[in-house]
Amino acid sequence: MFARVxxxxxxAGGGMLVGEWSGTLNPRSLxxxxxxxxxxxxxxxELYETRxxxxxxxxxxxxxxxNKGWSFRDxxxxxxxxDWVVLRLRGMVPKDExxxxxxxxxxxxxxxxxxxxxxxxxxxxxxxxxxxxxxGDRFIKGWGEAYIS
Numbered sequence: 001m002f003a004r005v006x007x008x009x010x011x012a013g014g015g016m017l018v019g020e021w022s023g024t025l026n027p028r029s030l031x032x033x034x035x036x037x038x039x040x041x042x043x044x045x046e047l048y049e050t051r052x053x054x055x056x057x058x059x060x061x062x063x064x065x066x067n068k069g070w071s072f073r074d075x076x077x078x079x080x081x082x083d084w085v086v087l088r089l090r091g092m093v094p095k096d097e098x099x100x101x102x103x104x105x106x107x108x109x110x111x112x113x114x115x116x117x118x119x120x121x122x123x124x125x126x127x128x129x130x131x132x133x134x135x136g137d138r139f140i141k142g143w144g145e146a147y148i149s
Contacts, residue, residue, distance in 0.1 A: 006051040015053025022058040023080055024069030037068055038080045045082065108139040 006016050023041045048055040062071040068078040075081050112119050112135055119135050 002047055002051045016051065017053050018048055018055040020058050021048075021055060022070050023075055037075070038082075041075065041080055042082055045085065104140060104143045108136050108143070111139060112136050 002016070009016050021044060023037045045055075057072045057075075058070050059072065061073045065071075066074055068075045068080045072081075076085075110118070112132060113121070120132050123130050123132070
């Protein structure tokens with residue numbers, strides 16, 4: 001099904017995006033063993049990497065620590081995510097504040113831009129008066145919130 005939908009979207013100039021996926025289905029679906037949860041996560045990532053334009057894990061962190069199926073932070077710390085995901089993330093957010101700000105602004109401009117998958121391009125399909133600068137402001141706020149978490 002993913003292959004079929006992905007192919008149809010690709011022919012239409014779009015891509016499939018998976019939102020709010022997790023490392024478990026429900027409390028009884030997996031034993032909670034990091035190896036089992038890790039295998040489930042890797043299987044999903046392989047599918048998403050080959051068939052999707054992107055994906056979003058359920059949440060960065062939950063209120064209480066230790067949930068490797070639903071909390072990205074705990075899943076990374078518990079080695080549930082494959083190393084290549086962790087290495088990509090570490091490489092994306094520079095420790096140097098000046099460089100981090102520059103990267104944030106570059107990514108904001110790319111997301112806001114007029115490319116086929118970008119914010120302004122999307123809304124240009126719908127007539128109206130938009131304040132696109134608000135998207136940019138919220139992007140920077142979200143980046144900052146995620147960084148300090």
